[in-house]
Amino acid sequence: MSFQSTVLCSTLVKLPMNDFDLVHRRLSSVTQSAPPVLSVLPTRALVDEKFKVVVENLPPGSPVTLHSLHQSEDKDYWEAFGHYISDHRGVVSVAEDLSFGGTYTGTEVMGLLWSMRPVPGSRAGIRLRKKNVCTPMLINISVCRGHLAEGFRDQCPLASVLIERWYLAPGVRRIDISEKGVRGTLFIPPGPGPFPGVLDMWGGGGGLLEYRSSLLASRGFASFALEYVKPGEMEKADVGLSYFETAFNILKDHPQVIPDRIGIFGFCLGSIVAMYLVTESNVIKPLCCVSVGGFHFVLHEFTVRGIHKLTVKHFNMIRVDENNHQIWRDIGPEILKDPSKKLNVEKINCPVLLVSGHDDQTMAAGENAEDLFRRMKATGKEHLLTSLQYPDAGHQIQPPFSPHYRASYSMSNAQKVMVLWGGQTKPHSDAQEDSWKKILAFLQHHLYSRITPKARK
Incomplete structure (x- = not known):
């Protein structure tokens, strides 16, 4: 329980019964004001390892878009995205939940990577291959409000995480x-x-x-x-x-x-x-x-x-x-x-x-x-x-x-x-x-x- 909610609860016993609804609304406001939390684990891993993507603190039943973005060594941008709806707890888990649309659908743990494609307007006929294996692939994972299919750069994401994908393990x-x-x-x-x-x-x-x-x-x-x-x-x-x-x-x-x-x-x-x-x-x-x-x-x-x-x-x-x-x-x-x-x-x-x-x-x-x-x-x-x-x-x-x-x-x-x-x-x-x-x-x-x-x- 947060510090704010503890104070409110201690105040509750001093209020008349007809003020209970007011306190309840104040508690709800505190809970809903907590920002969404996006976690990607591990944030640093070899490219053949899976990661887990979870979003928490969403309102229940909220439509959101998870988006991945990578700039290649050729300066081309690649992206993938999936459409999700948070569960009754306000949680989206990519490993467990369905993507209802985007560059991939269904329960796809690594869909945010394998379904990457050049962003609209990119050069034709490009491919994504790592040239300098001594540096990682940097991929930005973000969560946006609503189900989006374009215009990600114009959005202010609810949360984002930068992850590293390596071909070269430490010590090689x-x-x-x-x-x-x-x-x-x-x-x-x-x-x-x-x-x-x-x-x-x-x-x-x-x-x-x-x-x-x-x-x-x-x-x-x-x-x-x-x-x-x-x-x-x-x-x-x-x-x-x-x-x-x-x-x-x-x-x-x-x-x-x-x-x-x-x-x-x-x-x-x-x-x-x-x-x-x-x-x-x-x-x-x-x-x-x-x-x-x-x-x-x-x-x-x-x-x-x-x-x-x-x-x-x-x-x-x-x-x-x-x-x-x-x-x-x-x-x-x-x-x-x-x-x-x-x-x-x-x-x-x-x-x-x-x-x-x-x-x-x-x-x-x-x-x-x-x-x-x-x-x-x-x-x-x-x-x-x-x-x-x-x-x-x-x-x-x-x-x-x-x-x-x-x-x-x-x-x-x-x-x-x-x-x-x-x-x-x-x-x-x-x-x-x-x-x-x-x-x-x-x-x-x-x-x-x-x-x-x-x-x-």
Whole structure:
């Protein structure tokens, strides 16, 4: 009980009975004058951790809008919002209550993150990806009176909280790598080590992306984010098998890495490279492989530029949708019509985890996963394959709670084009959350489970 209400109650015994209603109104006024309280816990966490959002001290049955806002490193604003009604106690709990409208509906604990979209009037075709993992994503969570769908900047929120979302856990070390012609960034988990290692390769957009590797290191794996093609320069990238073998060995030889406990993680073009290493390299022997959003084939002379040339030969298979977004999904199946291009599954000798969305409009990864399983079953190697397939997920399966973008600009043949990645926001986001848990469990099982005490020293 507050100090004010205590004073009023002590006064009550001295008043005549006919003044009771007056005191009751004064008590009600004190109670209702308490401002709404917004809490977000934890306010500082890794990006794959959930938070709880609760609003208290609202009038019962009040319509309110919870709103999230983030300014990216490219200075673009992203937002999400949900419409709620407070319960009989004047409380809204995002983990328990329904959103009746907004960028997401239903009971969605993390809807204020995964349903983020560019604010109205933003540049077309943008995507949200963290560049500097040494700083957090800052997100402002606020609560506004009424059910709003626009004009949030013109509102004076009832309450707001600034939260931090990190890819890099405290104690993770970031090490620039530039040796033997190889470029990238190595992330070492906190603690004495040594640790199992992961060679992490992104897609054909090029450049050095560190956010997944830093998150893997935050979860206990020494992760090497590899740069192997400059942005928009696939056609010039004379990078072959030896480059990736050298990168693998740099990771293996690091004193904080257990040399016989290394896996490979590839997305998009990186998944093509990963599976090629698993089947064709005579130099390295990864312990396991994670492939996200890829189709898999072999080339007589394997280079990134060679992959680009083969893809360009089938650019006649590119279609456009009603929004003039490019659809690339038919290129992979067309390449694999040539039996000589199919991956030699008999050479797969380590566990493989395939993650694919059936609405992938870029790589037809779902069809590829089914074909790969049939061929591995025919050779008695299906026990090495685990396939996670998500019906309404698209190509860009990212770490959990990352905003979904169905289409965005990408570089193709040195030109900027709008590419359709696919996916529906809610099921795609569910796929990101579910697959990340299973990817970490897969890596934990195959890279950690058989470590002997001697190997840890």
